[in-house]
Amino acid sequence: MDDFVQLLKKLSEARGPSGFEDEVREVVIKEMEPYVDEVVVDRWGNVIGVKKGASNYRAMVAAHIDEIGLIIDHIEKEGFLRFRPIGGWNEITLVGQRVWVRASDGRWIRGVIGSTPPHVTPSGKEREAPEIKDMFIDIGASSKEEAEKIGVVIGSIAVLDREFAVLNGKVVTGKAFDDRVGVAVMLYTLRQLRDLPVTLYAVATVQEEVGLRGAQIAAEKINPHYAIALDTTIAADVPGVGERLHITKIGKGPAIKVLDGGRGGLFIAHPGLRDHIVKLAREAGIPYQLEVLYGGTTDAMAIAFRREGIPAATISIPTRYVHSPVEVLNVEDAVNASRLLKIVLERTTPDIVDKFLDKKVK
Template identity: 35%
Template sequence: MFKEQFYEQLKEVAAIQGSPGHEKHIVRKLVDLFEPYSDDLEIDHMGNIYAYKKGSHPGPKIMVSAHSDEIGCVVRDIDENGFIRIERTGGMLEALMIGRKVNVNGHFGVIGVKAGHLQTMEERKVVPSIYDLYVDVGASSRDEVSKLGITIGDPITYISELERFTNTDLICGKAIDNRSCCILLLELFKALDEKEFSGTVVGVIAVQEEVGLRGAKTAAYKVNPDFAFVLDTIPCADTPDSMGTGYPVGIGKGPVIPALAGGAVRGNIMSAQMKELIVQTADNEKIPIQLAVMSGATTDLAAVHLEREGILGGAITFARRYSHSPVEVANLTDFEQGLQLLKSLILSQNDWGSMSFI
């Protein structure tokens, strides 16, 4: 039942346009979904959502967060013939953009591609720069584009419906990063409706993760939690082009716990006590997990753990294939196990509420 419900909810929210700085439509939808299961709910000026779930006993304030934005582009310029030039907002890769269907501020468009018949042999070997790419929205002039209501700075995102592979728990589509964890957080709130726990859980849906973890930074400052768990999806290495890279993480093998994520500046080394807590809880509940060191990717925890006087936090992440593409692939079983791990952590926090550095 969890997998079917999770898939249907994710299919709905993944389809909604919401690139960095343009999350208003997805924020509005998530507010509607969270309100029935929240004791209180707020939205700040950036678009971060704060959903509060109060426990039956006094205890710590625990922040559990996911980000709502997806990778995308914005309109950079519109030429006299109605073709739109673009700038990226997040990890859009040129090699994956050519010939794709896109949503331009609510209007259908395609990223143009020079016909193979007209390309030279050298052009066929080269991926064009994003500054050479353009979007066709079916207009023949700058004025026609303007009449559509498209202006400089408007959002552009992939059109790619979430689908399920035949007879498996694998799903594929855009914005699995990170709408999947928004729905996982929603499922946690639903599950806590039936449970007694101590303290307060603050569910945060943060904006602008894909352009520098911006929403999470302000959210962590506002919430000032005792502890934090960040939910996200991360790249994996279980396909023919990535096996043997020394990063043995794959889909369908359980949640991924990044002991280290990100580079020397924008990253996080998970505290030993938080790592031990997550690993021990997973072991007690017989939940498979994957420990990982992922220097090439990061999560909102990199921003969260540096706020105020430092916030003790951990990341619980989920492997995805074909990262930052319109065909990201993930496994529903991983999210089901992630929910079990999150519930166990929240319900057992009487045993770790006094956790400190030493």
């Protein structure tokens, strides 16, 4: 358990918004290389670890390394930085936060997110959350020229400045658990794997938060026979939320997704693969939850509809306060997700895969 916590901490504290995942990618490569036969980085920055199995059937496991972030689109003459979101933010989580801004030479500099003080806000609007367009980053510069001298340019990126911490026992908090915990589960599983019935492609994907981009590219290249995405899911098991809307609860085991999606369309996990995962969880005595989530999706959606269609499913880690700097999860859920993934990869033989593909059993 402690080694998983240290792995998650390292990944969580790395900085890498969508399209700028370099720092996280280096951590992943270092952690992945000892446990696979080959590591490839594709043109868009996906990290693909290949672990050879007993057959040429291909399994793909995907977990995204990017986090939501900010990008500078204007520098005020007084030195304040205006920004736009990279990915989906709730404005209320940004007010008063500290951030890291990456300078043009690669250095990270500190700043804070400011907005109009309530003391000078028009009457009746003091307690309203400002919109992102009205916020700015203060790096202590007194002019645009000083900000540029420090190294900030249009297109500089920023992420929230937040350390990983243990709250109580196995419950931890930090930024970017979406989806560094999925990446940690994938890497931790690689450490445990021995003989595999199929060849595994473990993919740390990029740009999930802006449209599942990296998974599409990787799936086209790999053309797997089946795929599993690893990601966080909503745990709304907090005061003021009715039980039906909890979706999942932390500490009750990983979630096996049945359905997710929203206005962009729904994703229904491949029934055969989903039922196979449920069966293996039951046989191994691994606690699990079934998940139906209206709102948000994972790399599985992007993978499933490549080529002729790929059986795809998702194993999720219940997480509170997703897309905030204080995401919370129970490490035991993540470790159990790793146990489940290991069993699925080791026991999904070519004849079982053929059933997903509607082929005759060889």
